[in-house]
Amino acid sequence: MSDAIHEGGCLCGSVRYRTTGAPNDTNICYCTQCQKQTGAPLPAFASFPLTQFELISGELGGYRASDFATREFCPKCGSALFWRRDGADYVSICLGGFDDPSDFPTPKYEIWTDHRIKWLTNIPGVDSYPGDN
Template identity: 70%
Template sequence: MNDSQGDDTVHQGGCLCGAVRYRTTGKPNDTNICYCTQCQRQSGAPMPAFANFDRDKVELVQGEPGSYRASGTASRQFCANCGSWLFWMQDGGTRISITLGSFDDPSDFPAPDYEIWTEHRIKWLSNIPGVDSYPGDN
């Protein structure tokens, strides 16, 4: 993220159909790529990307997302109307992972700080140069 963005930086995003909209305030704690099989299946992509914020920096401004639990440790939220995946939240956690592609301008965010669950990376993909990689969660 460029240095001109301070704690008052606002990013907005939402689902494909516009039924669910959100707003974040400040810089993300970090950005990442996840290769876990659950993220691959939910997104339909080999490597979904996320910006991670403290929950108190994220505001739902329109609509109410649906929720799904693919594991006993986290919830995945999406638009119940169009199916766009929006959020991943660990039970009892203080942070929320927001799918980078759901932001209005995902190019406002920096390259990923790290890659997780690389043991599930599709074979024809390689490490992102200069990015920390973890075979499981970091």
């Protein structure tokens, strides 16, 4: 996967992006902010170094639900796209926005499992953390 190229975008197609190489990691976040932003009970992400990420087209909207990160989305269709920690050298990309999210490996870990919906259980073989890891 070191030479892989993955593209993705928002629902309306206004925002397009490209990543190269392998992600730093893949994960699931059950925090209530991610759940509310995406409308999904288990939002999944692939994190890439900024040097392996390119915004190809479109403009982003942003929202700060915390004092340490910005959640970015398409202002036209509302698709949740990116999570960026202030000052970090990586971007976490919503896995469902990739053209073929099944190309990515099983998540390495799941965080904020204390907020997981009760009918969901641990994913076998994936490290679980009740809060942030």
